[in-house]
Amino acid sequence: MRYTRAGQLVLSDSMMKIYQDCGTRFWFNYLENPEPELQPRLAAFEFGTVIHSMFYDFFKRRDPDLKMFQSAANFANVFRGRWFNIDNPAKTARGRSKAPILWRSPDEKERLLNLGYKICLDFYLRNIEIPLSHLLVEAYFMVNITNEQNGRGYALQGYIDRLELKNSHQPGSYQPEDLGKALRESRPLFQRQEEAGYLMIIDYKSGTKMVPPAALQLDTQFSCYDLAVELLYPAAPRQFAVENVRDGSLIPTTRGEGERRVLRERIFKIGRSIEKEQFPLASNMYKCQNCTFLQQCSSLQQLANRKGIHPEDLMRASSPVVRGQRKVPSLFEWKNGEITGVTDEQRLARAEKLRHKPTQMSFFFGQEEHEALADDSADMVHDTFIETVAGSEEWQPDGESSNNLGEWDQVQAS
Ligand code: SF4
Structure with a gap:
């Protein structure tokens, strides 16, 4: 996991989807990361x-x-x-x-x-006929979303597969150095509400099964793109679609302020749950049967049973989330998907003392949580949010994900 220099947890749509699917899988994937070479x-x-x-x-x-x-x-x-x-x-x-x-x-x-x-x-x-000046590819974005009332906030990052300017009067160029030039030059035109065409935001899909349009309408990935494009190209008209790369067909979808509001709430709820180190187990055979961490999860739960500790306490003890700091080494020795030893008995003893109350899947568990989240949600309705595009100076790469950051093309997002 990464934080911006200002200490905002960096989330992406796929991170949030994994968390919603199973908090423990999120923990395995982003915090514990046991034996990555075994991951199929x-x-x-x-x-x-x-x-x-x-x-x-x-x-x-x-x-x-x-x-x-x-x-x-x-x-x-x-x-x-x-x-x-x-x-x-x-x-x-x-x-x-x-x-x-x-x-x-x-x-x-x-x-x-x-x-x-x-x-x-x-x-x-x-x-081959599309001018390079009219599009951007794998366009990286990071935006900060901060609650103006309490100063709490998160950063949202992602890549847009393809961002294309359509129906524009800007001259086309096929020079590689002009990639995205017409988009940048159209930005002030959009802001002045002048006729400058529209933006087409494309997500490529290469699988056999195409997403049903109704499901696509609910997909939060496009809401993330919408939020980013709103900030990068204020007032630009925009359309969204999935492109089936097998035949070039498009499945259109729409986004608007309603979806952006849902997205903000989702980011704050999930971000808060992660910061509170809540990693609830899905414990649902339909989710678990295809989980790539099934064996590791079973081993973790066996150890938790033997020690009489709730698995979530073990998870917290192994990979504590320290705001803005790198995680401490794992509490466990892993071999072939199994926990074969404990690296720090004192930390384990502290976890045994913790004995947090068990939590269940969904972040709407227990009475207390339910009330806290209801308060948050009620607050959010009245709260205002400051949303800005993050500059590269705000990043604090943690080394593990710096490969992606290295690929970011500043020209694309500026
Ligand atoms: S096996 Fe099930 S409970 Fe464990 S991480 Fe995977 S989905 Fe979650």
Whole structure:
């Protein structure tokens, strides 16, 4: 987990989704992170990552003279090479072994190779005429949301797959250094309510099952994009859609002030629960059966049973959240998904004394919590929020996620 220099916890839509699904999974994923090399790599996820990287490179054109930009077939062949070598290198940049990819069938790699080749070929043909000046790709944003009344706040970060200026009179450029230029130059026009076109915010999906439009309407990811774009391009008209990269079709969706308000409440409720170190167990076989931490979770609960401690107290003791500080080392020794030892008996003894009351899934548990949250919600209706775009000087990278930060292109968000 990361904090801004001002001490605001940095959240993202996916972090909040994981937390809502299961607080313990959030704890495993973002705080404890046991044996990351054992975490299975899903073929579909790896495939989506390589496709995203192809689209990113297509528009970034770091080296515009490369052969890959000369024809659709050349571009698609680069995908072929990347996918072919998906299992290499076997180690991460930090020298840790990567888990092998879980292929669902012996021919899955080959099938995805052919599919990805076609996706890249079609993508090239669909997009080669689009001026680079009119779009941004993988646009990173971080916004601070602060309650003006009590000063409490959180930072929200994310990446927008594609942000495109449509129906604009700005001159188009195909020079890589002009990527996003027309967007930046349209900002004052939007603010002056002049005719400057509109923004199209796209999220790419590469899976077989497309999201039903009704479910898409509820997806908070687009609400996060909406909030960020509202701040980055004030008063710009905007549209949202998921693009099915398999055929280029779009599923439109809409966002507005109502969704932004729901998002703010969600950020504050989840952020507060995390800061209070509440990591409730889902304990729901439908959620647990597909959880990548099933074995680790079972081991944690067995230890909690043996010690007579609630699992949440064990979690707090292992990876305490210290505002603005890095976590202390894990309380547990992990081996092959099991807890094989305790690193600090004194910390364990302190956890035994804690004996917090057990909590259940959902942050609307127990009477006290319920009342506290009801008070918060009532307050929030009357509260006002200051929302600003965070500058890079506000970050306080904690090392674990600095890879992503390094990729942030200041030009894109400025
Ligand atoms: S196994 Fe179930 S309770 Fe444990 S982390 Fe996973 S989803 Fe949560």
